[in-house]
Amino acid sequence: MTSLTVTDTIITQARSEGRSLLSEVESKNLLVAEGISVTDAQLAKDADEAVSVAETLGYPVVMKIISPDIAHKSDVGGVVVGLADSGEVKSAYDEMMAKVSSVASTARIDGVSVQNMAEPGIEVIVGATTDPQFGPVMMFGLGGVFVEVLKDVSFRIVPLESRDAKQMVREIDALPILEGVRGQDGADLEALETLLLSISELIERRPEIAELDLNPVFAYSNGAIAVDARIVLHSQNDV
Amino acid sequence: MVVDRDRLERALNPKSVVVVGDKGPGYMWLSNMSEYTGKLYSVQVDPNEIPGIEEKNIPNFSSVAEVPGEVDLVVCAVPRQIAPIIIGQAIEKQVGGVSMFTSGFAETGEPDAIELQKKIVDACVESGMPLVGPNCMGIYNRELGVKFSNQQEQGQGSDLGVISQSGTHGIGISLGSQRLGMKVGRTISIGNAVVCNESDYIEYLIDDEKSPIVAMYLEGVKDGPRFFAGLKKLAQKKPVVIWRGGGTDAGARAAHSHTASLATDTAVWDGMIRQSGAIPTESLEDTLDVLAALVHAPACAGLGTALVAMTGGQSVAITDQFQRAGFDVPELSQKSYDTLGEFFVTIGGSYRNPFDAASTIRSETENLEKILEVLAEDSNIDGGVAIELTTAGFDKEPERLAAQLDLLAEYRTKTDQPIVAMMPEGGAVSGQAEVVLAARTKVSESGFPVYPSFRRGAEALARVQSYWSWRYSL
Numbered sequence: 001m002t003s004l005t006v007t008d009t010i011i012t013q014a015r016s017e018g019r020s021l022l023s024e025v026e027s028k029n030l031l032v033a034e035g036i037s038v039t040d041a042q043l044a045k046d047a048d049e050a051v052s053v054a055e056t057l058g059y060p061v062v063m064k065i066i067s068p069d070i071a072h073k074s075d076v077g078g079v080v081v082g083l084a085d086s087g088e089v090k091s092a093y094d095e096m097m098a099k100v101s102s103v104a105s106t107a108r109i110d111g112v113s114v115q116n117m118a119e120p121g122i123e124v125i126v127g128a129t130t131d132p133q134f135g136p137v138m139m140f141g142l143g144g145v146f147v148e149v150l151k152d153v154s155f156r157i158v159p160l161e162s163r164d165a166k167q168m169v170r171e172i173d174a175l176p177i178l179e180g181v182r183g184q185d186g187a188d189l190e191a192l193e194t195l196l197l198s199i200s201e202l203i204e205r206r207p208e209i210a211e212l213d214l215n216p217v218f219a220y221s222n223g224a225i226a227v228d229a230r231i232v233l234h235s236q237n238d239v
Numbered sequence: 240m241v242v243d244r245d246r247l248e249r250a251l252n253p254k255s256v257v258v259v260g261d262k263g264p265g266y267m268w269l270s271n272m273s274e275y276t277g278k279l280y281s282v283q284v285d286p287n288e289i290p291g292i293e294e295k296n297i298p299n300f301s302s303v304a305e306v307p308g309e310v311d312l313v314v315c316a317v318p319r320q321i322a323p324i325i326i327g328q329a330i331e332k333q334v335g336g337v338s339m340f341t342s343g344f345a346e347t348g349e350p351d352a353i354e355l356q357k358k359i360v361d362a363c364v365e366s367g368m369p370l371v372g373p374n375c376m377g378i379y380n381r382e383l384g385v386k387f388s389n390q391q392e393q394g395q396g397s398d399l400g401v402i403s404q405s406g407t408h409g410i411g412i413s414l415g416s417q418r419l420g421m422k423v424g425r426t427i428s429i430g431n432a433v434v435c436n437e438s439d440y441i442e443y444l445i446d447d448e449k450s451p452i453v454a455m456y457l458e459g460v461k462d463g464p465r466f467f468a469g470l471k472k473l474a475q476k477k478p479v480v481i482w483r484g485g486g487t488d489a490g491a492r493a494a495h496s497h498t499a500s501l502a503t504d505t506a507v508w509d510g511m512i513r514q515s516g517a518i519p520t521e522s523l524e525d526t527l528d529v530l531a532a533l534v535h536a537p538a539c540a541g542l543g544t545a546l547v548a549m550t551g552g553q554s555v556a557i558t559d560q561f562q563r564a565g566f567d568v569p570e571l572s573q574k575s576y577d578t579l580g581e582f583f584v585t586i587g588g589s590y591r592n593p594f595d596a597a598s599t600i601r602s603e604t605e606n607l608e609k610i611l612e613v614l615a616e617d618s619n620i621d622g623g624v625a626i627e628l629t630t631a632g633f634d635k636e637p638e639r640l641a642a643q644l645d646l647l648a649e650y651r652t653k654t655d656q657p658i659v660a661m662m663p664e665g666g667a668v669s670g671q672a673e674v675v676l677a678a679r680t681k682v683s684e685s686g687f688p689v690y691p692s693f694r695r696g697a698e699a700l701a702r703v704q705s706y707w708s709w710r711y712s713l
Contacts, residue, residue, distance in 0.1 A: 127497060134511055135463060137510065155509070155511070212498070
């Protein structure tokens with residue numbers, strides 16, 4: 001029952017602060033507690049803390065802004081990858097704070113998340129949202145910056161059956177990319193199906209979750225891991 | 240409200256019908272039901288209208304209560320202000336259900352009209368009365384002769400049932416199917432669907448013998464989860480074709496997540512339909528194309544098709560379309576080639592699959608018989624035969640086409656594989672327009688799906704094939 005406790009705590013905490021958007025660190029802690037494979041992210045509230053987290057995790061690391069007011073971190077200079085040593089972490093922290101506060105001057109900043117830089121894989125997006133007509137639905141597509149332009153995504157209603165997950169992964173136009181192009185390794189489609197099914201189960205189990213993005217998920221020839229995560233809760237009145 | 244199945248059963252298969260408020264000069268509703276096999280009554284209080292009704296020998300009364308015996312269906316065609324009164328009478332009489340042609344309710348957006356509709360709905364819900372509509376064409380029952388268009392056929396048998404949120408499209412699917420040689424057992428035009436909604440009808444159709452195949456036109460649904468659950472059940476039991484109109488690509492709402500911003504109305508709907516196992520279509524002709532393949536071709540999940548065209552150019556064109564639609568056009572066995580080589584005219588012709596066959600079968604029908612015998616024996620062909628039929632000479636010698644159709648029917652019975660008739664403009668389809676039409680009609684009436692283009696035929700058959708392959712995998 002420990003997993004429920006962690007999830008309950010995170011949800012209760014956010015609600016007590018009147019927030020529906022969970023931070024990346026909260027989202028990932030929740031997902032880890034629910035058995036979903038994500039890169040470990042830890043909160044650091046200043047440059048020194050960021051360095052000490054990085055030292056513990058080992059280099060290279062990724063740093064991302066944590067703010068309840070910023071939904072699209074990379075748009076405001078809130079994501080830096082490939083930081084190789086303590087000097088880079090320190091200066092990245094200072095630069096990020098300067099940049100974010102100039103671009104998004106009113107945003108509350110809680111700090112940054114520091115995490116291991118995952119081995120690059122094929123980027124996909126796995127998501128869930130609440131459709132006004134059909135309730136909770138799941139989405140799958142090729143990730144990265146073009147997802148909103150190409151709209152090459154598939155949807156299914158929660159709960160998913162394994163057949164649904166199979167179809168979701170295979171019906172996008174970009175399937176050949178997942179299957180591997182020019183001799184490159186393809187993505188582990190079964191791992192992606194498993195991920196879809198476990199998110200579907202999570203959504204069923206935790207009706208408090210209104211929206212969820214795992215974007216990107218790095219898909220490897222063996223396994224897949226969510227590199228960024230965002231969870232939005234239903235406002236308490238909706239549930 | 241979840242509608243009582245027994246009452247809905249009575250309303251959809253009525254032994255007695257009361258038409259309320261029909262008007263001259265045409266008396267549309269009473270005329271549509273001139274061959275109705277049950278007891279037909281009229282309720283009309285307008286002295287100007289009553290003589291016309293009496294002329295038709297239809298007993299007229301001044302209220303539903305006065306009608307003798309049990310009433311299964313009330314067809315309500317009164318002005319909207321009167322509608323609540325008729326509903327009250329129907330409730331008191333404990334009729335099976337009411338089909339309400341009367342319009343001018345919530346669909347107008349006027350506050351008074353919305354209020355009026357609410358009054359009707361509340362009365363129906365409280366008394367458990369199935370209301371079809373309002374703002375609809377209501378009920379067609381082929382066997383009983385309950386009709387909402389005088390062109391609707393009457394008789395035994397049924398290939399499909401139709402549900403339509405639009406009266407126009409309900410008639411379009413209904414009459415279009417008839418024209419293609421299909422028997423529409425019932426059609427329900429559901430209108431505003433405020434008491435009986437699309438989910439009630441879907442749940443009814445799951446066990447409805449008059450609807451071995453279901454075609455639907457919908458714009459939206461009232462209760463998404465219930466609709467999805469019902470549709471899933473229905474599609475697992477029988478083929479369901481859904482044409483949806485009026486979907487929007489507008490993003491769901493201002494959203495925090497990529498997923499929510501991508502979850503447009505149409506994106507979620509498309510996923511829901513795929514998940515349910517129903518076959519999505521995009522237009523009336525698309526719907527009819529798929530229905531023809533469902534009704535007139537045996538259930539078949541095979542992908543290996545034999546393509547028989549009349550010329551070299553058409554044999555390439557038909558192959559392009561079938562491959563694009565996902566079919567295989569496999570080579571035949573050596574044994575097949577050996578047999579074909581004995582009689583096939585290869586000067587200006589080819590039998591590799593696709594077939595370029597005019598010089599072999601145009602006048603010698605027995606050669607078609609030999610080809611079909613070879614194909615029936617060849618295990619590479621498990622997805623049926625698509626054949627280009629010619630109209631040339633149909634006016635003078637219709638028996639040639641009839642003989643070809645007999646052979647094709649024989650192949651179908653023997654193999655349980657689809658036969659798809661291709662009659663595209665140009666190519667082998669030539670002659671006067673009325674001859675072409677007569678030839679196509681002959682093919683439809685003989686129980687074959689017939690298409691005016693290779694593309695439409697291939698795409699329709701592909702969706703039907705993928706439905707059966709899904710069904711067999713369950």
